[in-house]
Amino acid sequence: MNGDPTLERIARGNGLALCAAGTWTARFALELEQMVAEAEKLTGSRPNIFIDVSQVSKLDTFGAWLIERLRRSLTQGGIEAKIAGLSANYSSLVDEVRRVKAIPAANATTVTISGMLDQVGRSMVGIGGTIIGLIDMLGAVLAAAARVLIHPRSFRLTSTVHHLEQVCWRAVPIVVLITFLIGCIISQQGIFHFRKFGADIFVVDMLGVLVLREIGVLLVAIMVAGRSGSAYTAELGSMKMREEIDALRTMGFDPIEVLILPRMLALVIALPILAFLGAMAALYGGGLVAWLYGGVDPEAFLLRLRDAISIDHFTVGIIKAPVMAAVIGIVACVEGLAVQGSAESLGQHTTSSVVKGIFFVIVMDGVFAIFFASIGM
Amino acid sequence: MAPEAQTAIIRVRDISVQFGSTRVLDGLNLDVKRGEILGFVGPSGAGKSVLTRTIIGLVPKISGRIEVFGIDLDAASASERRGVERRWGILFQQGALFSSLTVRQNIQFPVREYLNVTQRLLDEITVAKLGMVGLRPEVADRFPSELSGGMIKRVALARALALDPELVFLDEPTSGLDPIGAGDFDELVRTLQRTLGLTVFMVTHDLDSLYTACDRIAVLGNGKIIAAGSMADMQASQHPWLRAYFHGKRARAVMG
Numbered sequence: 001m002n003g004d005p006t007l008e009r010i011a012r013g014n015g016l017a018l019c020a021a022g023t024w025t026a027r028f029a030l031e032l033e034q035m036v037a038e039a040e041k042l043t044g045s046r047p048n049i050f051i052d053v054s055q056v057s058k059l060d061t062f063g064a065w066l067i068e069r070l071r072r073s074l075t076q077g078g079i080e081a082k083i084a085g086l087s088a089n090y091s092s093l094v095d096e097v098r099r100v101k102a103i104p105a106a107n108a109t110t111v112t113i114s115g116m117l118d119q120v121g122r123s124m125v126g127i128g129g130t131i132i133g134l135i136d137m138l139g140a141v142l143a144a145a146a147r148v149l150i151h152p153r154s155f156r157l158t159s160t161v162h163h164l165e166q167v168c169w170r171a172v173p174i175v176v177l178i179t180f181l182i183g184c185i186i187s188q189q190g191i192f193h194f195r196k197f198g199a200d201i202f203v204v205d206m207l208g209v210l211v212l213r214e215i216g217v218l219l220v221a222i223m224v225a226g227r228s229g230s231a232y233t234a235e236l237g238s239m240k241m242r243e244e245i246d247a248l249r250t251m252g253f254d255p256i257e258v259l260i261l262p263r264m265l266a267l268v269i270a271l272p273i274l275a276f277l278g279a280m281a282a283l284y285g286g287g288l289v290a291w292l293y294g295g296v297d298p299e300a301f302l303l304r305l306r307d308a309i310s311i312d313h314f315t316v317g318i319i320k321a322p323v324m325a326a327v328i329g330i331v332a333c334v335e336g337l338a339v340q341g342s343a344e345s346l347g348q349h350t351t352s353s354v355v356k357g358i359f360f361v362i363v364m365d366g367v368f369a370i371f372f373a374s375i376g377m
Numbered sequence: 378m379a380p381e382a383q384t385a386i387i388r389v390r391d392i393s394v395q396f397g398s399t400r401v402l403d404g405l406n407l408d409v410k411r412g413e414i415l416g417f418v419g420p421s422g423a424g425k426s427v428l429t430r431t432i433i434g435l436v437p438k439i440s441g442r443i444e445v446f447g448i449d450l451d452a453a454s455a456s457e458r459r460g461v462e463r464r465w466g467i468l469f470q471q472g473a474l475f476s477s478l479t480v481r482q483n484i485q486f487p488v489r490e491y492l493n494v495t496q497r498l499l500d501e502i503t504v505a506k507l508g509m510v511g512l513r514p515e516v517a518d519r520f521p522s523e524l525s526g527g528m529i530k531r532v533a534l535a536r537a538l539a540l541d542p543e544l545v546f547l548d549e550p551t552s553g554l555d556p557i558g559a560g561d562f563d564e565l566v567r568t569l570q571r572t573l574g575l576t577v578f579m580v581t582h583d584l585d586s587l588y589t590a591c592d593r594i595a596v597l598g599n600g601k602i603i604a605a606g607s608m609a610d611m612q613a614s615q616h617p618w619l620r621a622y623f624h625g626k627r628a629r630a631v632m633g
Contacts, residue, residue: 026541029494060541060573062498065505093572100505101514241522341522344477 003057004028007035015048018070021055024063036066040073049074054085059093068097130334130356137334138326141264144257159262167228168270174227175220175274176281182219183282184289186210191294200294204301205308207286212313216279217271218365221324224271225357229332232263233353236336237346245337255337264329271325272318279317312377320368327364328357384447386411386544386576387432392441393600394424394431401427403600405441414570414577416587419597420618425580426470428597429546432578433467434458445544463491466537470548472529474521480507480532481517487539506535509569511561526553530562538569547579551586559583563590584628596622 005022018039024032051071056063067083074081086094148155190203236259239245245255283305290296296304335353339346387409394402401424409415419425430436432443434450443450445461453461474483484503488494494502504514510531521529530550537545547566551559563586569575581587587594588608595605596619604614612623622628 026488026492026494029492029498033495033498061505061509061538062494062502062541065502066498069501089574090572092568096509096568096572097505100501100508342476342520 005032005035005056005063007039009039012050015050017050017052019052019055020067021057023058024056024066025058025060026062029062029066032063032066036070039070040077048080048082051081051083052085053083053090054087056090059090061093061097064090064093064097065100068094068100133334133338134330137260137330140256141260141330141333144254144261147257148261154257156258156262159258160265163263163266164269166231167224167266168273171224171227171270171274172277175223175278178223179216179219179278180281180285182215183207183211183285183287186215186282187286187289188293191290195294201296201300201304203286203290203294204296204304207283207290208305208309209313211279211282211286212309212317214317214365216282217275217317217320217324218361220275220278221271221321221328221361222358224267224274224325225328225332225361226354228267228270229328229357230350230354232329232332233336233339233350234346236260236333237339237349240337240339241341241346260329260333263333264326267325267329268322271328272321275318275321279314316368316372316377320365323368324361324364327360331357331360384411385409385444386446387578388442388444389428389432390442390444392431392438392443394427394436394438400600402431402438405597405601407595407602407605409576409578410593411576412570412574413592414566414579414590416591416594417578417580417597418582418587418594418622423597424600425597426548429548429578429580433465433546463540464542465544465546466540466542468530468533468537468545468547468550470552472521472533474529474533474536476521479518479520480524483521483532484536484539487536491540502539503535506538507532509538510535510565511558527555527558530554534562534565541573543574544576544578547577547581549580549582551581551583556585559585560589562586566590 003022005020005024005028008019008021010017010019022028051067053059053067071081071083083094187203187207190206191200194200194202236245239259245259248255248258287298287301290301291298332353335349335356339349385408387407389405389407391404391406392402393400393404405428407428417425417428427436431438432445446464448457448461450458450461474480475486478486481500481503484506485499488499488502503517507514507516512528512531512535516524516528516532521532524532530553534547534550537547550566551562554562566577566579567590570577577590579586579591581591591608593605593607594611596603596611596616598618603616604611604619611619614620614623
């Protein structure tokens, strides 16, 4: 009963009967399609053709459609094609596929030079749009902050503290560990190379200036962009996808005030703290390596450190932290709100949140370097 | 088909499911016969979706046995399991369409994975399936985020039916559809059941669906099936929840 499908030709008067038999189901789709294509070539040979399906033991949508395809192409070839012997079970299925309209061709996209130029132009305009978007968000956040200052009761303390826990407290172990290791590496490399000139002790100068001014805050900012910036984008993006942000808006809440301000504030508070802890961990790690590997004992290290660095180095580093936090936060929130309906879009925006966040952090660091150099700090 | 008509396509024996310390299903037994449309009702939170998800293997059970197409799913080898999965289709409550694929790609995805079919036939079948669930072919190139709630349901059904399964699980198929759309949907399920010999396991709260589409109704309560039978049996039952459900204001409105 469940035999392989067949399509036999039997001459009948001046017409022809195509006898379909066996299982006409999806499992045999490839064979069926070949048989039907073969039968379609009969176009023009006979004035009328019966498609006899009485021997078909099993029919599904695939089989029914292929029979319908055969009937259509024969009819188009000027042959009177009829389907006969359809059992009551399957007649509604065949009727169903008969209602299917001609298939619209999938529109193929062709690659042309003008198309590529068009793409380039669009991405350039997109860059402009990104910068305007960031400034727009900065303005909106500042406006929301001003509103909260005027009406302090609308400030969301619980939410801010929650985010502070997420981005600051929970980030401490990993930030401390990584900056500690970086401090160790800088110190080891410094000693290794400076030793050739007998200038081992200068490693303390290098470590102090580098860690407090640049590496400490930059490294921590990059880690925060990767850790918390991405989390913000993913959170806001999935809220956008599930229309939660629209729901907030319709209830009369400002999403900037409810969702973004607490996150931004948490980040602006967290980054200086993390940068400070990171700098301390890096100095500790550097000092440890200088002692164990370079033979600079802790007392000598601290004395040298006090001579080598001034409070300015520390100030320069820590001033940068909140600004970088604001940049990371704004980029993350803009990307989060730009998420469209699909999971793919969420992934793209989370990626670009981290990439853009790190890029802007480094740009800001360069701007600060020029600024501090010109005011002589 | 006559001897097959009475065989159970799903046989659930004594299954229990527990989340933490709450027992959701407690020694539940259920048979779904080949070719029938089983309506599955029960109070919200009674575990209707949990049972569905347990049968399809998404929720682990702590005891009991589930047979689908006569195959014990616990004892089945990976390839047997794949065979079973190829023969059933599932419509999730929220549609669960792949958001980064178009409607066309969503429907073609299972076919492409399981069958060796030419692209031309694939495209034609996609349009046929869309037509069956009452959608126009133009919808094919849209993304799920560009569809209305009712359209998502329909596309999800088209995807569930893509492989011409023998058994479909529908989790609240008509919720979120307008009454006319819901009526069409019931009609569609009926038609498909007739034409494809489909067995349907339908979790629903839509009394209209229960009246017009279902052959048999099973009621879940306290982790067990408290009643199973025809609509008439349900109406005759003296169980307080069943009386409230089938003789309530809404039920009377449906019955006219």
